[in-house]
Amino acid sequence: MTFSFDKQIERRNTRAVKWDLVQSLYGSKDVLPMWVADMDFEVPPAVKDALVERVQHGVFGYTFADPALQNAITGWLDYKHDWQVKSASILYSPGVITTLYMAIQTFTHQGDKVLIQTPVYPPFYDIVKRHDRQLVTSQLKVHEGKYEMDFDDFEAKLQQGVKAFILCNPHNPVGRVWKQEELEQIVALCKKYNVLILADEIHADLVYKPNKHIPIAKIDEEMTDQIITCMSPTKTFNLAGLQASYVIVTDKEKREALEQSFNKQGVHMLNTMGITAIEAAYNNGREWLDGLLAQLEENIDYVVHAFQDNDKVEITRPEGTYLVWMDFRKLGLSQDELKEFLQKDAKIGLNDGATFGEEGIGFMRMNVACPLSTVKEGTERILAALEKQ
CATH class of the missing domain: 3.40.640.10 (Type I PLP-dependent aspartate aminotransferase-like (Major domain))
Structure with missing residues (x-):
């Protein structure tokens, strides 16, 4: 059985931390959120079916x-x-x-x-x-x-x-x-x-x-x-x-x-x-997970390749997780300036590297557990903003 991971699912207005807190966290609704560690993919069909069946029972x-x-x-x-x-x-x-x-x-x-x-x-x-x-x-x-x-x-x-x-x-x-x-x-x-x-x-x-x-x-x-x-x-x-x-x-x-x-x-x-x-x-969920890992690896490949010739950002390729650690220190910005640059110029919401400790100053964390089209958009937003830097 094959599974598709390219479906864009509207998560706004579902009390989704990632999507419904964008305005309060990043100051603008047009920021693309690629931060908190959940996925924009549907769960395996077997899980969805099991939950629906349990709901239909009606007693909890x-x-x-x-x-x-x-x-x-x-x-x-x-x-x-x-x-x-x-x-x-x-x-x-x-x-x-x-x-x-x-x-x-x-x-x-x-x-x-x-x-x-x-x-x-x-x-x-x-x-x-x-x-x-x-x-x-x-x-x-x-x-x-x-x-x-x-x-x-x-x-x-x-x-x-x-x-x-x-x-x-x-x-x-x-x-x-x-x-x-x-x-x-x-x-x-x-x-x-x-x-x-x-x-x-x-x-x-x-x-x-x-x-x-x-x-x-x-x-x-x-x-x-x-x-x-x-x-x-x-x-x-x-x-x-x-x-x-x-x-x-x-x-x-x-x-x-x-x-x-x-x-x-x-x-x-x-x-x-x-x-x-x-x-x-x-x-x-075994087959679904195999498909997920293939998609995540494709997403990671895209990000790594997109930045490989960029002299301003270095990417640490993850061996596991769907989280990409990005080094922006060559921009010479303070952490507050870096956050403002990404939020206002690139219009993307990433995890602030400083929250991971002093060693994270100058870094950001990107979540790529989303359709490849979203990964491309987020990456292109950063690259376009860097060109103007």
Whole structure:
């Protein structure tokens, strides 16, 4: 079965964060939004059909996660990542960030040090700071145009008494899919210094060949109980609005402690539509995802090729995610000037690189999970504005 990803779907007036907040965020309705990380594509037909069927039932009472849902998840992890996970290891949550908040509350204490690698997804900073933990950062370094981990710095930071490390894999915003040897070094160092690993692997399914996502919990059986893995189908199948995710915790004591934290906050069930969508997506979404990845790769190719001869902007080609990290530093603009240039001159709304940390100053993040025609329009708007710069 073939799927089309060139359909332009009108998302305005649907309470869409990406589209209906353009005026308030960018100051003009004619700005093309290519920022927040959801897709402008329809979900797989099987998911849409399952949701429609559930709606037609007409009763939406309390819903529980049954073995069928567990089997859909474990089957997907086996199929996609060659990862055999026991159903008993799975807990459910409205979202990955919710889980990370709960994990920091559960497994660290006020004043504890928590490490993140920058630049990184903005909520990582909030997760640490809002719980009165000490933020410790290890900056990713760029080698021959590719972001890499600075393991000397990483270890030096762990030696400061870090209690937990939040891993982003695939990495948002730089698009790295960390390789086996990189993950092995992380695990070895966290094992050496007894550091809990909290892995955000929400983009795990959105990886381009020859790259391959490897769940960090697979690296070392002796460290499995020191790793908490957060995953969700929401990025993969464009289900963010249904708020459904899960967390894999193999250690029984940690799982029970995290579950107790969820219960204390009243977070103890998934919503009916989220359950329906997860099961349908994981059981019947494989071919659709193959088509999606082909389209996303075509979109990324277009952006990379469009800027390859431009001496003002450098593109970091993502190995995973549908997010393109763009370096505008050669323009010599301040961050506020850069934002104004893109919003007023190019009429495009991107994610402000500075929100990903100081290392993101001079950068912007573009979301290319939309029809190729939209990608072309957004790219051409930037290039046209650059010509006038």
